[in-house]
Amino acid sequence: MRIAIIDESATRAAVIGEGLAALDDCELFVVTERRGLVARIAEIDPDIVLMDLGNPSRDVLEEYFAVSRALDRPIAMFVDESDDEAIAAAIDAGVSSYVVDGLAAHRIRPILDLAVRRFNAFSRLQSDLADARGKLAERDTVDKAKRILMDSRGFTEPQAYAELRKAAMDQGRRIADIAEAVVTAHKLMGGQMAGKS
């Protein structure tokens, strides 16, 4: 079976491709380039096409499939063929799928299920990464806030941290939020960070 994965994110395409490579008798084609997309798909002549929902070329591809109904191997939208639950899961995961008309559902289902799992895995990776980046940024903000308190109120570093922590507890907010407020207020008051002026 020939499977085309169209994704402008090469990383995600790789993550999905890696998962699908485990399937028997499947040949994978990854397309990350927008230019010449339709010609490339025609050349690959896939049985199944997987495309991320965020791809701006979806309408272009669907137009090609609509026209392809006149060809030997018309490609249909998966939504015509299978059960709603599978499609809903795919849409939830952020993937759209198109299959050659007449391909048996029992051959499609495992591929789609796998694609959905890989898409979800990729989303988790991304949100983990975003979390990690967010935490780094937060730590930086807390450091800045401590510096401001040390400079303006003559605190030691542990005292500055204790002050932030106490404010957070009193107001039922996170330390990072308090730190953010301190840094913003400091900026608004025209303050500059010591050592940077």
Place this chain on the structure above:
Amino acid sequence: MTHPDLTIGFLPLVDAALPILALEHGFAEAEGLRLALVRDMSWATVLDRLLYGHTDAAHLVAPLAIATTLGRGRRAQPLAVPFVLGLNGNAITMRPELADQLAPQGALGDPAAVGARLKAIVAQGRRLRFGVVHRYSSHNYMLRYWLAACGIRPDEDVDITTVAPPFCADALDAGEVDAICVGEPWNSVAVARGAGRIVLVTAQIWRRGVEKVLALREKVLDDRRDETEALIRALVRAARHFVDPANWDENAALLARPEYLNGDARLIHHAISDRLLLSKGGETVHYPDFMFQYREAANFPWVSQAEWLYTQMVRWDRSDFDSEEAAKAARAFRPDVYRSALTGSAEPLPGASSKVEGSLGGKMVVGTQQGAMTMESNRFFDGSVFDPANLRGYLDRLP
């Protein structure tokens, strides 16, 4: 964050403005409605999210709402359109080399004159490629209407292909297409890059052509009727705000934000104010009613508009006219919901649900069940008239 009452999907286009303004200016909140917006990059995804319940309503090209209801291209799912988000607002932008052969410098062309010259070029054997944003888009139907009325057969004499709006300028630049019919800001983006020149606007082809609609699944509209009516009231306030020149700077800046159009506020301001920079380095031209989002009950979902779209679908899908399908298409537009939402407000409510399209050459006071309303010209450029009482007859008369 609290759970939204309604989630609306949209594509980053200037005519997605009303839901965005309804949220940002608090018009929805004033109706007790918490809105959330979901931005996507293709109509296919906007539609998928609507059909699979990620969104409750969507900013949608009008023909796609009809096509979905009739099951063209995918399984039929009845959609309901209780509100029109705007009329027109699209343009035909051509590669400068082609544009210079068809239209005078510094002005929009005349549709009939441009068409006649285009026909001569096509007759010389040049194969021209046009890009539209979707098979079931008003862009496609307006372009085809114009070409056919000028004696150019859209399927035989030229190629019409689908191009994603963000890639229109690229496609012109690379010579993948000779012309595009797309909404703003994408014509202006192509002009700013020197990739194209705006030759016509769709308001010249049909002065009051239906463009984007607010679509919901019929079942969602039934289940969420109160929220839908509250949304209609919020959208009308947004429409009134959108057309007021006092708000143009603010709204252009708002729409330009990364989470909405992620574009150039200056270009968006042009579109909102019906001004167009036709060619790079040229003068800005004012074309009144280029976008038409509020006056004359522009947001009222006229059943005749749905029926006109159905005739074009029959025409270009090469399918047979089917009176049951026509009735289904007509029922997708819901003036009853619009009226119910706005009864007792200051908004004019048309007395009829259908009108003869293209029949008005000038101003006319029309009957309403609430408020006063004067309609202006709604002509098609070729002077033909669409009478919803005789769809078959209209189809027979078309070239």
